Amino acid sequence: MTYDIKRGVSLYSYQNDTFDGTLTRDDCIRISCELGANGIEVIGEQSFWGWPECGVNEADVAAWHESMKRYGGVGVSHDFMLDYKRYKGRPMPFDEQVASVKKDIDFGAMLGVKFIRALVSITPEVLVAAAPYAEEKGIKILIEVHAPLHFDHPWIIRHAEAFEKSGSDALGFLPDMGMFVFKFPNVWKEKFMRLGVPKNIADYIEKAYEDRVLSEYVILDVREMGGTGPAIAMAETLRHNAAFEPKRMLDYMHRIHNIHGKFYEMTEDYVEPSIPYDEIVKVLKQGGYKGYICSEYEGNRWIEDVEEPNSVEQVRRQQVMLARLLGETETPALKTPLAA
Incomplete structure (x- = not known):
């Protein structure tokens, strides 16, 4: 059966495994496809050794x-990195930025993907200038809408207006579901407590987040509670994360072509406690979204001080959750045992 919304995986989810050599790129693709998540998203720097500094390795x-x-x-997206503010110790001029984007468009075309992901820091003028070349190559450039930004943020509105004015279909958005963190993630809280945050302060920050208390007030309150160091850092996470409304995607659905299924923890009963995926999927269905939701596991960095992240199991659990929300009848499962 064919489903309008399809399942995929960003190989970024397996970053620990690829870094330490536990999984090869081939392993990551096989695992994802065995789970029925055949849409594959890559970060060139992670999955292709030497890119972009050393150019393309044809083999x-x-x-x-x-x-x-x-x-x-199925190749979905190449997520490219254009850090134009720190390029070789100098800001990258406009023409060089455009040329750099075109280089990633070429690389995406070589990989056979339909989209390339742009970092949210890139100005809309650069993307508009690269759009005609993307059209020639059959590629769409998608700017990632990532917390603390959201679809009502002036910077994103500026991009949306520039995209519409350009008239190009090669420009769009890639929402990151980290915009919709409705509850303070358990793995975050536990990590901060291991770093020395007293339980009463950690509990206060967690509750303040759920009550949507302004981050600056929370930071001030934590200071007055005697919090220092890690406690202040925990409070400062509220500056970056927020629970924006999934329904705000609806006004931009005509330019939304890929989704980052961000998650920090999947429980044994296939629930992401901090992100309301049931509501998110309802909104995507309402908007007629027909692209991929690509798993993006980022809980690893919050637990690796006490245990080895099991990225494969975490991705499997999210894929089970997504399959259920999408109305699939089969439960995703690995067919090939992982090597010991």
Whole structure:
């Protein structure tokens, strides 16, 4: 059966495993496809050694295509990094920024993906200038709408207005579901407590987040409670994260072509406690979204001080949750045992 909303995985989810050599890129593609999440999203720097500094390794790109063919993968997006403020110790001029984006468009075309992800820091003028080239290559450039930004933020509105004025279909958005953190993640709280945050302060910050108390007030209150160091850092996470409304995606759905299924923890009963995926999927269905939701596991960094992250199991659990929310009848499961 074909579903309008499709399941995928950002290989960023397996960053610990690829860094320590536990999983190869081929392993990551196989695991994802076995789970029925055949939409594959990559970060070039993670999955292709030497990119972009050393250019394209044609054998590596050929191996990517072989893996995708072998397991039935579909290339969704290449997430590129343009840190133009710190390029070789100097700001990157406008023309160089555009040329850099075009280089990533070429790389995305080589990988056979339909989209490339742009960091939210890139100005709309750069993307508009690169759009005609993206159109020629059959690529869409999607700016990631990532917390603390959201669809009512002036910077995102500025992009939306520029995209519409350009008239180009090659410009769009990639919402990150980290915009919709309705509850303070358990793994965050536990990590801060291991760093020395007293339980009463951690409990206060958690409750203040759920009550949507202004972050600056929370930071001030924590100071007055005697909090220092890690306690202040925990309070400061409220500056970056917020519970924006999933329904705000509806006004931009015509330019939303990929979704980052951010998650920090999947419980044994297939629930992400901090992000309301049931509401998110309802909104996407209402808006007629037909693209991929790509798992993006970021809970690893919050637990690796006390345990080895099991990224594969966490991705599996989210894929089970997504399959259920999408009305699929089969439960995603791995078919090939992982090597010991």
